[in-house]
Amino acid sequence: MLELRSLSLTLAWRNIWRHPRRTWLTVSAMVFSNCLLVFMNCLQAGMYQLMIDSTLDIFTGHIQLQAPGYLDEPDIRKSIPRIQSQAARVREELEGVAVSARASGFALASSDERSYGIQLIGVQPESEALVSTLPGLINQGRYLQVSDQKTVVIGSVLARNLKVGLGDELVILGSGRDGSMAADVLTIVGILESNMPDIDRNMAFITLDYFQDVFFMQDSGHSIVIHVEDFSLIATKAAQLNRYFAQNDDLVVLDWETLEEGLRQAIEADLVSAWFIYAVLIVLVAFSVMNTQLMSVLERTREFGIVMALGVRATHMVRQVLLEAGLLATLGLLLGVSLGALLVLIISQTGLAFPGMEEVMGRFNLPDRLYPELTLFALFLGPAIVFMSSMLAALYPALRLYLLQPIEAMKVA
């Protein structure tokens, strides 16, 4: 039995090399598409993780606790009471997370010359840097300190628009939690540059304690931001939080996919359009395999007729032809994956630049150079699909053998 199998294998191997040029052409189609799929999948994997990391790490965090409805319609009154102590409780209860509380409101920021509508964020300076990279992106001056009063850190574009610099005054005007006018004169102590237009143009940061004073928030705030150290544990931590706050109906647990719906949708849309193109590629490769196998079967019709007449069953021949296709596909898979992996390894050292795409990339907070990420999944997903569709394509030429009549077949020249 074993001998027979190794005999079939030897036969199959010899058969595919009857026409080395044809075989190489078919294999190279597979290698090319596998190589491309490996590279693109790794590039996408790297890009998506980068998009997720950079968007979430910069400000949003992985999980947030908010008052119900605040996400859809932010309203200063939809707030979480005792926010500092609730944040401290989360910090104690959960392992492997960083936690910081924020409050947020709309305000008019005004310098001597100009006014702009901005998002004013109250943060806990002692823990904000653990959930957001913004405190580290100070370009001039310093970030907020715990004891700060009447000091503000603003985005670089806002500073430019308002024509203000370090040490200058910034007047803020907004509505407090009770609807009354909230206004104060702040001193700019820091200017940050994140290269994210939304942040640099529209945001200013003050301490949470001071925000609560100015906007008459008492002890309340709007979000508890949680950064999970291990990205794969986000769902677990969110479930833990849900259990923990099950009896609180004044706050909801939101994971990043809910918080940054646009990000998730962008990734999905990109994935769908990319796979549409890959599908076309895979179908073309499959047809090329089908063509090769069909030719190889047709040119051996006489041969098949003879072995059939000698008593070999059609099933055996079908298996033989499928084995040949399998060898072909395996060859394409191995070479494609190795070449693809090599390509990924090389590019992951140098990075890949997209000239002219800076603006689009900036929207998702991506650097101007992308680095593909080599993962087993991204490495084998595409080639595995090519392998399977090649085998599917080989079914037609192989199954035709069942219809073969020995006498007729032997008559074929």
Added chain:
Amino acid sequence: MHRGSVSTVFAFLVASFAISSSAQEPNARDILEAAISQWRGTSSYSEMTMIIHRPDWQRQMSMRAWTKGEDHSLVRVTAPARDAGSATLLNNNDMWTFAPNINRVIKVPSSMMAQSWMGSDFSNREVARSDDILDEYDHSLLKTEQLESHLVYHIQSIPHESAAVVWGREVLQVREDHVVLRHDYYDQDDRRVKTLLTTDIAAMGGRVVPRVQRMTKADAPEEWTEIQVNAIDFDVDLSDRLFTVSNLRNPRQ
């Protein structure tokens, strides 16, 4: 020069046509214009109460307001104590706010005109220029109905392409004695967004005016802002100085 005189003649013809047509049927724009001038007069001084109502809280403010012509107005808040002294000035297209606790005047940028005024259901724009509707909209008379002893005109106003407004159209119900009974705001998809409803009409300062008006959001009937006019004088003598930024900062009233 030549072209100018032709277009003047043309304008005259159009105008005379408009006048002759209005003889049969009241002109929608004229009705609106009359309603607005009834309300504003050439100048006015009023004392008002604003109630902002939300399901879980309510807030009441008292204020005094001066208006002159079509595009000058000044509103000063007198109560509650925390907001007393804060004021809003409108001069043509420009709007400024005065914050008394920091003694600063802040110019409201045009990009903020759609934002809520003092946390109410009125936007800055609505507080600023209720007469914008005359020139930046096309008006048509939808229907005329008899309500008790009065005729009521339903007027549809659709903003020009170039008008800087967020609404798709507005529908006003104006009584024949120039009192606006109801004002509906529709968005670009023709959904009603909010409604300003007159709930009390009184003769004040020698004119019949809406004394109490309530702005309600269509999708949240529990959220509304009511304006009650406690006293109003029309055609008072107001100096132009009243409507300047320096006066906003240093109240002499």
